[in-house]
Amino acid sequence: MLQIRQQRFLDNLSRQSQFGRLPKSEGGGIDRRAFSTEERAVRQYFCQQAEKASLGIAIDAAANLSARYPSADPDARTLLLGSHLDSVPNGGSYDGALGVWAALEVLSTLAESKIDLPVHLEAVAFTDEEGRLGDLFGSRALTGGHTTETIEAFLKQAAEFPDDFEAMRRTVPGALTPEAIRTARRSPQSLAGFLELHIEQGPQLEKAGCQIGVVDSIFGRRSLQVQFFGRSDHAGTTPLHLRADALVAAAHFITMAPEILQQQFPNCVLTCGNVLVRHGAYNVVPAETAVWVEFRASSEDVLQQIEKALDRLAGNITAAPDLSFAIHPKDQLTPAAMDDSVQGQIRQVAQELGYPAMTLSSGALHDAKLMASITPTGMIFVPSKEGRSHSPAEDTESEDLVAGANVLLHTVLRLCSRSKA
Amino acid sequence: MLQIRQQRFLDNLSRQSQFGRLPKSEGGGIDRRAFSTEERAVRQYFCQQAEKASLGIAIDAAANLSARYPSADPDARTLLLGSHLDSVPNGGSYDGALGVWAALEVLSTLAESKIDLPVHLEAVAFTDEEGRLGDLFGSRALTGGHTTETIEAFLKQAAEFPDDFEAMRRTVPGALTPEAIRTARRSPQSLAGFLELHIEQGPQLEKAGCQIGVVDSIFGRRSLQVQFFGRSDHAGTTPLHLRADALVAAAHFITMAPEILQQQFPNCVLTCGNVLVRHGAYNVVPAETAVWVEFRASSEDVLQQIEKALDRLAGNITAAPDLSFAIHPKDQLTPAAMDDSVQGQIRQVAQELGYPAMTLSSGALHDAKLMASITPTGMIFVPSKEGRSHSPAEDTESEDLVAGANVLLHTVLRLCSRSKA
Numbered sequence: 031m032l033q034i035r036q037q038r039f040l041d042n043l044s045r046q047s048q049f050g051r052l053p054k055s056e057g058g059g060i061d062r063r064a065f066s067t068e069e070r071a072v073r074q075y076f077c078q079q080a081e082k083a084s085l086g087i088a089i090d091a092a093a094n095l096s097a098r099y100p101s102a103d104p105d106a107r108t109l110l111l112g113s114h115l116d117s118v119p120n121g122g123s124y125d126g127a128l129g130v131w132a133a134l135e136v137l138s139t140l141a142e143s144k145i146d147l148p149v150h151l152e153a154v155a156f157t158d159e160e161g162r163l164g165d166l167f168g169s170r171a172l173t174g175g176h177t178t179e180t181i182e183a184f185l186k187q188a189a190e191f192p193d194d195f196e197a198m199r200r201t202v203p204g205a206l207t208p209e210a211i212r213t214a215r216r217s218p219q220s221l222a223g224f225l226e227l228h229i230e231q232g233p234q235l236e237k238a239g240c241q242i243g244v245v246d247s248i249f250g251r252r253s254l255q256v257q258f259f260g261r262s263d264h265a266g267t268t269p270l271h272l273r274a275d276a277l278v279a280a281a282h283f284i285t286m287a288p289e290i291l292q293q294q295f296p297n298c299v300l301t302c303g304n305v306l307v308r309h310g311a312y313n314v315v316p317a318e319t320a321v322w323v324e325f326r327a328s329s330e331d332v333l334q335q336i337e338k339a340l341d342r343l344a345g346n347i348t349a350a351p352d353l354s355f356a357i358h359p360k361d362q363l364t365p366a367a368m369d370d371s372v373q374g375q376i377r378q379v380a381q382e383l384g385y386p387a388m389t390l391s392s393g394a395l396h397d398a399k400l401m402a403s404i405t406p407t408g409m410i411f412v413p414s415k416e417g418r419s420h421s422p423a424e425d426t427e428s429e430d431l432v433a434g435a436n437v438l439l440h441t442v443l444r445l446c447s448r449s450k451a
Numbered sequence: 452m453l454q455i456r457q458q459r460f461l462d463n464l465s466r467q468s469q470f471g472r473l474p475k476s477e478g479g480g481i482d483r484r485a486f487s488t489e490e491r492a493v494r495q496y497f498c499q500q501a502e503k504a505s506l507g508i509a510i511d512a513a514a515n516l517s518a519r520y521p522s523a524d525p526d527a528r529t530l531l532l533g534s535h536l537d538s539v540p541n542g543g544s545y546d547g548a549l550g551v552w553a554a555l556e557v558l559s560t561l562a563e564s565k566i567d568l569p570v571h572l573e574a575v576a577f578t579d580e581e582g583r584l585g586d587l588f589g590s591r592a593l594t595g596g597h598t599t600e601t602i603e604a605f606l607k608q609a610a611e612f613p614d615d616f617e618a619m620r621r622t623v624p625g626a627l628t629p630e631a632i633r634t635a636r637r638s639p640q641s642l643a644g645f646l647e648l649h650i651e652q653g654p655q656l657e658k659a660g661c662q663i664g665v666v667d668s669i670f671g672r673r674s675l676q677v678q679f680f681g682r683s684d685h686a687g688t689t690p691l692h693l694r695a696d697a698l699v700a701a702a703h704f705i706t707m708a709p710e711i712l713q714q715q716f717p718n719c720v721l722t723c724g725n726v727l728v729r730h731g732a733y734n735v736v737p738a739e740t741a742v743w744v745e746f747r748a749s750s751e752d753v754l755q756q757i758e759k760a761l762d763r764l765a766g767n768i769t770a771a772p773d774l775s776f777a778i779h780p781k782d783q784l785t786p787a788a789m790d791d792s793v794q795g796q797i798r799q800v801a802q803e804l805g806y807p808a809m810t811l812s813s814g815a816l817h818d819a820k821l822m823a824s825i826t827p828t829g830m831i832f833v834p835s836k837e838g839r840s841h842s843p844a845e846d847t848e849s850e851d852l853v854a855g856a857n858v859l860l861h862t863v864l865r866l867c868s869r870s871k872a
Contacts, residue, residue, distance in 0.1 A: 232688030249687060253733045264840055265722035266670060266747050266814030267653030270709050272838065277705060277723055284702035288691050301686035302698055304731025305740075312674045312724045312745040312781070319726075324733040326687050360733070393687030417693065419685055 031383075032143060032443070034435045039135040040428055042079060046072055046115075046131060047123035052422075059120035059422030064158035064167070065194040069116050070201065072127075076115065076134065076155060083138035085153075091205040092157055092171030092214035093198060099137040099151040106147075107222040109445060110405075111136060111438060112154035113397060116162065122424020124431075128412070129227045130155045132435040136442060147446050149222045156397045163187040163195075169397035173404045174215035181208050216404075223372065223445060224401040227410045227438045229426055231394050233417030241433045242380040242387035243411030244373050248399040249299075249326035249391055250365030252333050255358040256283060256344055262309075262317035274352035277307055277316040282347045284321060290339055291325070295332060299393055300325040328365050328391050366399040372408030372445070379440040385433045394419075410437050452804075453564060453864070455856045460556040461849055463500060467493055467536075467552060468544035473843075480541035480843030485579035485588070486615040490537050491622065493548075497536065497555065497576060504559035506574075512631035513578055513592030514623050520558040520572040527568075528643040530866065531826075532557060532859065533575035534818060537583065543845020545852075549833070550648045551576045553856040557863055568867050570643045577818045584608040584616075590818035594825045595636035602629050637825075644793065644866060645822040648831045648859045650847055652815050654838030662854045663801040663808035664832030665794050669820040670720075670747035670812055671754050671786030676779040677704060677765055683730075683738035695773035698728055698737040703768045705742060711760055712746070716753060720814055721746040749786050749812045787820040793829030793866070800861040806854045815840075831858050 049072035050062030062068045073095050077087050080097035088096045096112075113129025133153030140151065157168030164184035170176050185208070188195040199206050230236075235243050260276035284302045291300045301324055308318035323340065327333050344355040373389070380387035392398075392409060401407045412434040415425040470493035471483030483489045494516050498508050501518035509517045517533075534550025554574035561572065578589030585605035591597055606629070609616040620627050651657075656664050681697035705723045712721045722745055729739035744761065748754050765776040794810070801808035813819075813830060822828045833855040836846040 230688065231685050232690070233693055234690070251687070262842070263838070264652050264815060265724060265745060266672070266720060266816070267651065267840065268720070268814075268838060269653070269655070270713050270720060272654055275709075275722075277726065278709060281702040281705035281723075284699060285706060288696075288699060292691050299687060299689070299691060301696075301734070301736055302702075303686060303733045303735055303737060304728045305698065305726045306731075307725045310725025310727075310743065312743050313722070314724055315722055316724060322731065322733050324686060393689075394685060395687070417684070417689055419688065421683070 032139065032439065034135045034139045034432070034439055036432050039131065039432065039435055042131050042135070043128070043431060046075060046127055049075065050117065052120065057120040057422055059122060060117045061119050062115065062117040063119065064116035064160065064162040065191060065198045070197060072115050073155065076130065080134060083141055085137055085141060089202050090172070090214040091210035092168050093202050093205055094157050094168040094172055094214065095155045097134055097137055097153040099141050101148060101150050102146050103148065106149050107220055108150040108152050109222040109442065110152050110154050110224045110401070111442065112156065113226050113228055114159035114168070115155045116158055116160050118160050118420050120422060121420055122422060124229045124424055124426055125231065125419055126159055128229055128431065128434065132227045132438050135435050136439045139439060149446060151442065159397055166395070166397060166400055169400040171211050171214035172216055173400045175400055176211055181211055218404040221405040223406040224398060225408050225410070225438060225441060226396055226398040227412070227434045228396060229414045229419065229424070230411040231414050231417070231419035233414070234390050235388065235411060235413035236415065236417065238388055239386060240388045241385040241412065241430050242437055244376045244380070244387055244389045245368050245392050245409035245411060246373060246389050247328040247368060247391045248366045248396060249328055249393050250330060250333050251324060251326045251363045252337060253322070253324040253360040254340070255360060256321045256323055256340070257356045257358065258283070258319045258348065259354045260317050261315070261352045263315040265313040265315055268315060273315050274350065275315050276319040279347050279353055280305060280319040280321050283344060286343055287323065287340060290343060291336070294339060295327065295336055297391070298325060298327040298332060298336065300336070326393050330364060363395065366402040368402060368408050369406035372406050375444045376408055376410055376437060376441050379437050379444060383436055383440065385437065408441065410434055410441070453560065453860065455556045455560045455853070455860055457853050460552065460853065460856055463552050463556070464544070464549070464852060467496060467548055470496065471538065473541065478541040478843055480543060481538045482540050483536065483538040484540065485537035485581065485583040486612060486619045491618060493536050494576065497551065501555060504562055506558055506562060510623050511593070511635040512626040513589050513635035514619060514626055515578050515589040515593055515635065516576045518555055518558055518574045520562050522568050522571050524569065527570050528641055529571040529573050530643040530863065531573050531575050531645045531822070532863065533577065534647050534649055535580035535589070536576045537579055537581050539581050539841045541843060542841055543843060545650045545845055545847055546652065546840055547580055549650055549852065549855065553648045553859050556856050557860045560860060570867060572863065580818055587816070587818060587821055590821040592632050592635035593637055594821045596821055597632055602632055639825040642826040644827040645819060646829050646831070646859060646862060647817055647819040648833070648855045649817060650835045650840065650845070651832040652835050652838070652840035654835070655811050656809065656832060656834035657836065657838065659809055660807060661809045662806040662833065662851050663858055665797045665801070665808055665810045666789050666813050666830035666832060667794060667810050668749040668789060668812045669787045669817060670749055670814050671751060672745060672747045672784045673754050673758060674743070674745035674781040675761070676781055677742045677744055677761070678777045678779065679704070679740045679769065680775045681736070681738050682773045684736040686734040686736055689736060694736050695771065696736050697740040700768050700774055701726060701740040701742050704765060707764055708744065708761060711764060712757070715760060716748065716757055718812070719746060719748040719753060719757065721757070747814050751785060784816065787823040789819070789823060789829050790827035793827050796865045797829055797831055797858060797862050800858050800865060804857055804861065806858065829862065831855055831862070
C-alpha cells in the first residue's frame with residue numbers, strides 16, 4: 031500500500047520549525063507572523079521543496095501559495111489540500127504548518143509514483159490565517175468572502191507593518207491591492223473539494239487514545255460583553271448586606287456560567303476571558319463591571335439557547351435592589367458542517383490503515399470553515415500532547431504526524447477513485 | 452441651656468457649599484481639592500467668618516488653618532476641634548466641611564457668650580485630608596507623623612500641580628518646605644484633646660433612627676493583591692472540566708470572601724475593588740488574574756484573623772491541578788480607639804440634649820485617627836441620607852447638622868469642666 035516518505039516528511043517538518051524559532055530567553059516558540067521576514071523565508075523553503083519534487087508553484091493575488099500536481103485532464107477540477115504557514119507570536123511547530131507540509135508530502139509522493147489523477151491536486155498555504163492583518167485572510171479571498179470593509183480593515187492593519195507588507199508585495203507583483211484581492215476568488219465549479227490536516231489543539235484524542243480525529247463540524251462562536259451595574263459606595267462605611275456590588279454580581283456570573291454550560295450544553299465551551307472594573311480601586315465598591323464572554327457550539331440553534339441561558343443567569347443574579355445588567359453582542363461566527371461523505375471516506379481510510387479514530391468537533395477556527403462554504407470539505411485531526419497549542423509546548427508524536435499524512439494521502443486517493451467512478 | 456446660633460451655622464454651611472460647586476452638567480457635586488483655587492477661596496471665607504466672630508486666625512507650616520479662642524490662662528493647653536475643607540473631585544457638601552464649620556460655630560458661640568475656658572480652643576481645618584497630594588497631610592504634620600518618604604512623596608505630587616501649590620505657598624510664607632513641615636508638629640503636652648464632628652458616610656444611624664453616633668474606634672485597614680495562577684488554554688478547544696482557569700478561581704474568591712466575612716466577622720467590611728486579567732481576551736482561558744481586596748476591622752487581632760481566613764479561602768479554591776495563588780500585602784493602617792472617657796462625655800451630652808444616640812465604628816479614615824495617637828480624641832457622627840458620601844448625593848437633615856454642632860458645643864463644655872476640676 032502506498033505510503034508517504036516518512037523521513038522526508040519528518041525532516042521537512044523539523045526544518046520548517048526552525049524558521050522564526052525564538053531563543054529560549056524569548057519563549058522558545060515560533061514567531062512567524064504573516065508577512066514577516068520569517069514567514070517569507072519559510073514560503074521560500076516551501077517553494078524549494080516543491081521544485082525538488084518537480085511540482086509547479088503558483089501564488090494568487092491574495093498571496094496564497096500553492097504547489098501543484100496537475101491532472102492529465104486539463105479540464106479537471108482542483109482538489110485542494112492545505113492549511114497555513116503563519117503562526118501566532120510565540121506559537122508552536124505544527125499549528126497550520128503540519129497541514130501544509132503534509133499536503134506537499136502527499137503531492138510529492140503521488141508525483142514520484144507518477145499516479146495520474148482525475149483532479150488537479152494543489153497543496154496550499156493560505157495567507158494570514160492567524161489574523162495578524164485580517165483573520166482567515168487568504169481563505170476568505172479564495173472563497174470570495176471579502177467585503178469592502180474586510181479589505182479596508184486589512185489594509186489599515188497592513189499600514190502598521192509597512193516594511194513587511196511591501197516586502198510581500200514585491201514577491202507577488204500586482205497582488206494585495208483591493209482590486210487584486212477580489213480576483214483571488216475561485217469558482218465552486220472549479221473545485222473538487224478541500225482537505226485540511228491539523229493538530230487538534232485540544233486534549234480529546236489523547237484522552238481517548240485515538241490517532242485520528244474526523245471533524246464533523248467547526249464550532250460557531252459568539253462573543254458578548256455582559257455589563258453589570260450596581261451602586262458605588264464607600265468601602266469602609268457601607269455594611270456588606272446593604273451593597274449593590276457590580277463586581278460581586280459579575281463574579282457570580284463567571285462562576286455560574288461554566289456550570290450551566292457543563293450541565294445543559296456538555297459538548298460546548300464557554301470562556302470568560304476578561305473583566306473590566308470601571309474606576310477599579312481598593313476603597314470603592316464597584317458600580318460597573320464588564321465581563322467578556324464567548325461560547326462555541328456546533329449549531330446556530332445551540333448558540334442561541336446558550337445566549338438565552340446567559341441572559342436568564344444575568345437576570346437572576348441582578349434580581350436585587352440597585353443591580354442591573356446589559357448584554358452587548360460583539361462578534362459572531364456561524365458553525366460550519368464538514369461534508370458527510372468526506373467524513374465517511376476519512377473514517378474508512380483510518381480503519382483500513384489501522385489507526386484508531388473518533389469523530390469530534392473543532393472548537394478552533396480553521397481555513398476549512400470558509401472552504402466548507404464553497405466546496406465539500408473535510409478535516410483530519412491528530413493528537414496534541416496535553417492539548418497544548420498556540421504555545422511553545424505544542425507537540426505531537428512523530429507516529430501521529432505520519433498517521434495524519436497517510437490518512438490525508440489515502441483520503442485523496444479515495445476521493446479520486448470516487449471522482450473517477 | 453447654651454445653644455449654637457442655628458441660623459448662622461446653617462447659613463455658613465450653605466454658603467461654603469457653593470465654593471467649588473460644579474454645574475449639573477459636570478456632576479453637580481463639589482470639586483474643592485486641596486490647594487485648588489476653590490479650596491483657597493473657602494479658606495478665605497473661613498477667615499472672614501472667624502474675624503467677624505472676633506476670633507484669632509493662625510496658620511501653621513503645613514498650612515493647617517485655625518480660628519482661635521484663647522483661654523485667659525496663657526499656659527493653658529489647647530483643645531482642638533475640627534476636620535477638613537478639601538473635598539474629593541465630585542464630592543458632597545458635608546464631608547469634612549461640617550466638622551470645620553461646626554467647630555467655628557462653637558468657638559463663635561462661646562466667644563459671644565464671653566465664657567472663659569480653662570483651655571485654648573482652636574477650630575482647625577486640616578490640610579489635604581482627602582490626599583490630593585498626601586492623605587491626612589495636615590494632621591500627619593501636626594501629630595509629627597511625617598517621614599522623609601511621606602514628605603518626598605507629597606512634594607513629588609505637588610510638582611504635578613505647580614500653580615496650585617505655589618499659590619498656597621504664597622499665602623503661607625515659608626511654609627510647605629521639607630524643614631517647615633516638620634515644625635508643624637505639636638507636643639502632646641500642649642494639647643487637651645481633639646474632637647471631630649463628621650457625617651457618618653454610611654447608613655447605620657439612619658437605619659437605627661439615631662441623630663448622634665458616638666465613635667468607639669476608627670477601623671484599621673489592610674489591602675492585598677491576591678494573584679491566581681492557572682493555565683492558558685485555547686478557549687475553543689479545551690473542555691471545561693480540563694481547564695485551570697485563573698479567572699474562575701478569582702471569581703470564586705470574590706463571591707466567597709464577603710460571605711465568610713458576614714458569617715465570621717459580622718461587624719467588619721471587605722471589598723474586592725478591582726480585577727486584572729493578564730492578557731485578557733475573548734478566546735484565551737485566563738492564566739493569571741489579580742484581585743484587589745481590602746478589609747477593615749476595629750482591632751489588629753481581627754484584621755489578622757481575616758487575612759488568615761482569606762489565605763485559607765484562596766488555598767481551598769486553588770486545591771486543584773495547575774491552580775495556585777500568591778498573596779501580596781499592599782497597605783496597612785492600624786485601627787485607632789477613641790478615648791473612652793471622651794466617648795462617655797459625648798454619650799451623656801447626647802442624652803441630656805435628648806438626641807437618640809448609638810455607638811458605632813468608623814469604617815472611613817479621618818484626621819481623628821492620627822490625632823488619637825497623641826491626644827484624647829473623640830468623634831461625633833450625624834446621619835448621612837442613604838449612607839451616601841463622596842458623591843453629590845451626600846446629604847444630612849438640618850436638624851441633625853444642628854444636633855451635631857450642639858453636641859460638639861456641650862462636649863467641649865463638659866471636657867472643660869472636667870479639665871477645671
